[in-house]
Amino acid sequence: MTAQGVAAQTGSGPEPPSSPLNQGKPHSARMYDYFLGGKDNYVADRQAAAKVLTMWPGVMIAARTNRAFMHRAIRYLAAERGIRQFLDIGTGIPTSPNLHEVAQSIAPEARIVYADNDPIVLAHAQALLGSDPRGRTAYVDANVAEPDTILNAPELTEVLDLSQPVALSLCALLHFVPDEWDPYAIVQRLLEPLAPGSYLVLSHITPDFDPEATQRTVQIYHSGGIQGKIRTKAEVERFFTGLELVEPGIEVPHRWHPDLAAPDTGTDTGDVTDEEVSFWVGVARKTAS
Secondary structure, three states, X not given: OOHHHHHHHHOOOOOOOOOOOOOOOOOHHHHHHHHOOOOOOOHHHHHHHHHHHHHOOOHHHHHHHHHHHHHHHHHHHHHHOOOOEEEEEOOOOXXXXXXXXXXXXXXXXXXXXXXXXXXXXXXXXXXXXXXXXXXXXXXXXXXXXXXXXXXXXXXXXXXXXXXXXXXXXXXXXXXXXXXXXXXXXXXHHHHOOXXXXXXXXXXXXOOOOOHHHHHHHHHHHHHOOOOOOOOOHHHHHHHHOOOEEOOOOOEOHHXXXXXXXXXXXXXXXXXXXXXXXXXXXXXXXXXXX
C-alpha cells in the first residue's frame, strides 16, 4: 500500500508532506528518536546527534524529560480536566507509551489524531493506531507549516469533533519552525477552530539556561539543513497569548506537576538540572472562541 493509502486507511506530521525518505541527511525526528534511545535512525542522524552531544551533553536527558512532561500533561488533562480528544502535531517516531496509550489508560474512549510528515514516521504509523476499541486513533500526513491541511484532513474530521474540547499537543516541535514561517500565526490558526475548554500543551527548547551549548546545537542542526529557532521564555509565553495558563504557568518540564509521574510507564525524570534540560513548557486553556 502506498504511504497515501496508509494515511487514508488509518484515518492518522515538518518537511513537505510527500518528501522522500533521505537516509543521507539528518532529520530532526530521527535524531530525537536516537536521543530517546530508539533504533529508527540512520548513520547521518547518529553522526549529527553525536555532534550535538559534544556541545550539549544533557540533550538525551532533555529529550527524555520533555517526553515525561508530555505524558504527565496528557494524564492531567484526561484525568483532571476530562479531555477526551487529542491532536498531536509533530508526533515523531512512535515511542511507547505513545500519547494515545497514556490518554486511553485513563479514558479508554479517548480519540487521538496524530500528524507528522516524515516518511519514516508514516512508515511506523501502524504503531500509533493500536487504539482501545472504545476509542479511536488516526494519522494525518501533513505539514505544520500548512495548518489547514491538518485541520481539513478527512482523517481528522472523521475522528475529532471540534465543537467539543480538544487538547492540542505541540511538544518539541516549534523550535523547528523558523520565524519566517510565522509560528505564532500557525499556533493561532490551529487553536482557532477548537472549542472553548480546549487546551494547548507546548514544549520548546530555550537558550535561557545554557546559551552557548544550545546555540552551538542550533548551528549543528542548521548545518544539516534542519531549520528552526530556539526561543526565550518571553518568546515561548507569546504562544499562550489569550489562553489561561494552568499552574505553575511557564515552567521547566521537570517541575511541571512532577506528582503526576507514573513509575510503571518509565516517565519519571529523576534529578536533572535546568541547564541539562533547557526547555520551557506550559499547558493552557482556551476560554473563548
